[in-house]
Amino acid sequence: AQKVTQAQTEISVVEKEDVTLDCVYETRDTTYYLFWYKQPPSGELVFLIRRNSFDEQNEISGRYSWNFQKSTSSFNFTITASQVVDSAVYFCALRMPGAGSYQLTFGKGTKLSVIP
Amino acid sequence: DSGVTQTPKHLITATGQRVTLRCSPRSGDLSVYWYQQSLDQGLQFLIQYYNGEERAKGNILERFSAQQFPDLHSELNLSSLELGDSALYFCASSAGNNNEQFFGPGTRLTVL
Numbered sequence: 001a002q003k004v005t006q007a008q009t010e011i012s013v014v015e016k017e018d019v020t021l022d023c024v025y026e027t028r029d030t031t032y033y034l035f036w037y038k039q040p041p042s043g044e045l046v047f048l049i050r051r052n053s054f055d056e057q058n059e060i061s062g063r064y065s066w067n068f069q070k071s072t073s074s075f076n077f078t079i080t081a082s083q084v085v086d087s088a089v090y091f092c093a094l095r096m097p098g099a100g101s102y103q104l105t106f107g108k109g110t111k112l113s114v115i116p
Numbered sequence: 117d118s119g120v121t122q123t124p125k126h127l128i129t130a131t132g133q134r135v136t137l138r139c140s141p142r143s144g145d146l147s148v149y150w151y152q153q154s155l156d157q158g159l160q161f162l163i164q165y166y167n168g169e170e171r172a173k174g175n176i177l178e179r180f181s182a183q184q185f186p187d188l189h190s191e192l193n194l195s196s197l198e199l200g201d202s203a204l205y206f207c208a209s210s211a212g213n214n215n216e217q218f219f220g221p222g223t224r225l226t227v228l
Contacts, residue, residue, distance in 0.1 A: 035216065044118070045206060045219035091159065102210075103149060103161035103174055104217060 002027045004094050006107035013082050014115050021077045021110045023092030029053075034068065034075045035093040035104065045091070051075065082114045119143065120220035122207050128226045134195040137223045141188055141209030147171070148190040149210075149217055150182055154203040165190055197227045 003026040013019045036048040051068050059066045063080045079086050089111045093104040119142035129135055141148050150162040161174035165184035184190040194201060204224050208217035
């Protein structure tokens with residue numbers, strides 16, 4: 001069975017601080033995809049990144065960076081110099097490709113509050 | 117704006133009733149997914165359609181059903197509603213099965 005654990009339920013940081021959101025996943029398959037989504041207070045789910053299991057390169061996009069480590073089954077997300085607009089619930093998700101099974105398995109989410 | 121549209125945005129109804137939630141995927145996307153977000157269960161996959169055919173089923177109750185029409189829009193039907201069905205229902209679409217899913221704004225269902 002596949003599982004995603006986001007141990008941090010809520011995090012509060014002061015604006016301009018860096019913050020890392022943890023994601024640990026469980027799967028028996030060697031091929032899989034990992035995702036991060038952002039859910040701002042308005043409620044929509046915004047896609048941030050997709051990473052496949054064969055690509056362990058870290059990725060940086062502006063103030064966002066992702067650290068994928070297969071050895072520890074982790075896919076952590078760092079926001080540098082946080083801003084109030086980063087306040088949201090962030091979800092990590094796992095998907096395994098396979099015949100007819102493309103659903104996402106989500107973690108419980110981490111609520112990030114950035115205080116001005 | 118993800119390009120996925122969902123209607124209605126809010127729905128308030130009573131126990132025992134039946135409702136239909138509608139989703140239009142992004143232009144060209146063949147896959148549609150339905151998810152339920154509730155406080156106790158989190159975000160859970162319900163069902164996926166690909167080009168009109170059911171492709172995968174998750175934790176979908178027998179009281180719930182869905183379909184995808186020839187124009188690729190999808191509807192999620194919820195019947196014999198219970199208080200516990202109150203949740204945010206998301207539709208997502210993707211170009212293919214191995215592409216990222218883009219989510220609609222959701223339909224907030226309140227069952228009184």
